[in-house]
Amino acid sequence: MKYLVKDIPQDHAYLLPIGDIHFGDTAFKDEGMRKLKGYLDWVKSRPNAFVFLMGDVFNVSGRQTKTTPFETDVGEYEKAVEFFKPYADKILGAIDGNHEYRMYDEFGISPLQLFCRELKIPYCKYSAVIRLKVGKRTEKGAGNRYCQNYFIYAHHTTGSGSTVGGKLNRVVKLESIVEGCDVYLGAHNHQLAIAPQDIYYVSMQGGIMKRRKWYVDCGSYLEWEGSYAEKGMLPPAKLGSPRIRFNGKKDKKDVHVSL
Numbered sequence: 001m002k003y004l005v006k007d008i009p010q011d012h013a014y015l016l017p018i019g020d021i022h023f024g025d026t027a028f029k030d031e032g033m034r035k036l037k038g039y040l041d042w043v044k045s046r047p048n049a050f051v052f053l054m055g056d057v058f059n060v061s062g063r064q065t066k067t068t069p070f071e072t073d074v075g076e077y078e079k080a081v082e083f084f085k086p087y088a089d090k091i092l093g094a095i096d097g098n099h100e101y102r103m104y105d106e107f108g109i110s111p112l113q114l115f116c117r118e119l120k121i122p123y124c125k126y127s128a129v130i131r132l133k134v135g136k137r138t139e140k141g142a143g144n145r146y147c148q149n150y151f152i153y154a155h156h157t158t159g160s161g162s163t164v165g166g167k168l169n170r171v172v173k174l175e176s177i178v179e180g181c182d183v184y185l186g187a188h189n190h191q192l193a194i195a196p197q198d199i200y201y202v203s204m205q206g207g208i209m210k211r212r213k214w215y216v217d218c219g220s221y222l223e224w225e226g227s228y229a230e231k232g233m234l235p236p237a238k239l240g241s242p243r244i245r246f247n248g249k250k251d252k253k254d255v256h257v258s259l
């Protein structure tokens, strides 16, 4: 598990967790590419917006894998590197998905490792905790302190479910690994879904406090027609990624997620 810290001086910040692109899969085509480019251009045009890659960036199909190589375009590594290069400074880090793990399992190296090295992005392997420090304090004597701190735990996740709730439950389970985060990010099941959950906790200063957690399932970029979703009798998914806004003003910790 990697620990990443990002200081964002503006009074709010955005994080777009982007997962399950499946570069190379023939079902990643015009609509997916257009959407992905739209998000990345949006991020690039804002100094307070960043991306985290949630795994299955690559498809990695082969004769021994569940995905047939006959549904793959050649050159997925080069295509992904060239595509992401202009946005490299906006990517906070990347985790492997099970598709990258196929190559690791066979040859001991993940294409995402090479991708991250080439683009100079932190490679986080299976999971990462991201700390966002938002809203730099400007009063005299504040030093390098920030108004708000947010903690996010990201994992590609495993397993699935046949319902939206079943899929989102995989994200909820992340809380049994790292407690106390503001946002839990999962991917893998290609569903876009969000749920806020409030919880009481006992304060070390005495009394009972309440805070909010967000469970976020990060979607995908694969079109349904001719894909494994069609083959496997899965419903078509809305393509894209969630956009998470973090307030950086004093006295107002607030997360807002839009799809």
Ligand SMILES: [Fe+2]
Binding pocket: 020, 022, 056, 097, 188, 189, 190, 220
């Ligand atoms: Fe995937």
Ligand SMILES: [Fe+2]
Binding pocket: 056, 097, 098, 099, 156, 187, 188, 189
């Ligand atoms: Fe996956």
